[in-house]
Amino acid sequence: MPNQSGLGPVGRVFQALADPTRRAIVERLVRGPATVKALAEPLTMSLPAVMQHLQVLEGAGVIVTEKVGRVRSCRIEPAALRMAEQWLNGQRTLWERQLDQLDDYLKEG
Amino acid sequence: MPNQSGLGPVGRVFQALADPTRRAIVERLVRGPATVKALAEPLTMSLPAVMQHLQVLEGAGVIVTEKVGRVRSCRIEPAALRMAEQWLNGQRTLWERQLDQLDDYLKEG
Numbered sequence: 001m002p003n004q005s006g007l008g009p010v011g012r013v014f015q016a017l018a019d020p021t022r023r024a025i026v027e028r029l030v031r032g033p034a035t036v037k038a039l040a041e042p043l044t045m046s047l048p049a050v051m052q053h054l055q056v057l058e059g060a061g062v063i064v065t066e067k068v069g070r071v072r073s074c075r076i077e078p079a080a081l082r083m084a085e086q087w088l089n090g091q092r093t094l095w096e097r098q099l100d101q102l103d104d105y106l107k108e109g
Numbered sequence: 110m111p112n113q114s115g116l117g118p119v120g121r122v123f124q125a126l127a128d129p130t131r132r133a134i135v136e137r138l139v140r141g142p143a144t145v146k147a148l149a150e151p152l153t154m155s156l157p158a159v160m161q162h163l164q165v166l167e168g169a170g171v172i173v174t175e176k177v178g179r180v181r182s183c184r185i186e187p188a189a190l191r192m193a194e195q196w197l198n199g200q201r202t203l204w205e206r207q208l209d210q211l212d213d214y215l216k217e218g
Contacts, residue, residue, distance in 0.1 A: 006129065007127055007128065007129060008129050008132075010132070011126075011127045011128065011129055011132065012127075014123045014124070014126040014127040015123070015124070015127035017120075017123040017196075018116055018120045018121075018123040018124035018127060019116065019120065020115065020116060020117050020120055023117075023119070023120065023196075026200055027200065027203075030200045030201075030203040030204040030207065031203060031207055032207050076204055078201065078204055081197055081200055081201060081204075082201065084197055085194060085197040085198060085201060087126075087132075088190055088193055088194040088197065089194060091135055091136065091139045091190055092139075092187065092190060092191065092194060094136075094139040094140060095139040095185055095187055095190075098139065098140055098141050
């Protein structure tokens with residue numbers, strides 16, 4: 001992983017979601033919490049590799065992990081996904097407004 | 110930039126948006142098209158560095174660039190941002206549904 005410090009909070013979320021394995025983990029966890037073992041099962045990679053992906057997701061605030069006894073479980077932390085969605089929504093709103101203004105201008109012209 | 114081929118279309122969009130300079134470029138372009146020169150002006154980096162960021166955005170389908178004479182201009186291609194927003198929206202919908210089901214279960218219990 002490249003250095004994450006300069007990306008900003010929303011940048012870290014986008015960086016975390018860029019990877020297809022990490023998106024697959026998110027797609028699983030939005031259906032409910034899961035243990036690391038259960039998350040690793042469908043993935044064709046080593047447990048340390050899965051753990052590394054989980055660390056990136058946790059570092060970006062996308063998931064929370066908790067260890068109870070010897071079992072580590074993971075769940076979605078929805079605020080991070082909401083932040084990324086809101087940034088995109090904000091850009092779309094501005095773009096559509098700009099388009100409307102262009103449309104008005106062309107109608108007047 | 111790391112290798113982009115394995116990220117998938119939505120992954121390339123998230124990767125492109127992870128960088129704060131590239132987000133700043135998008136935030137500028139949703140307000141209307143701009144020349145490369147105009148985009149570079151507020152950024153504290155060399156023109157080749159700006160061009161590299163624009164290439165990543167164009168490769169991810171987030172922007173389109175067009176050269177007319179000696180002037181290259183850039184505009185938003187909204188479909189890519191919409192795709193990323195829809196992925197996030199889909200995850201949120203599933204997560205909220207799961208939460209509702211948990212709520213129903215706890216009320217019944």
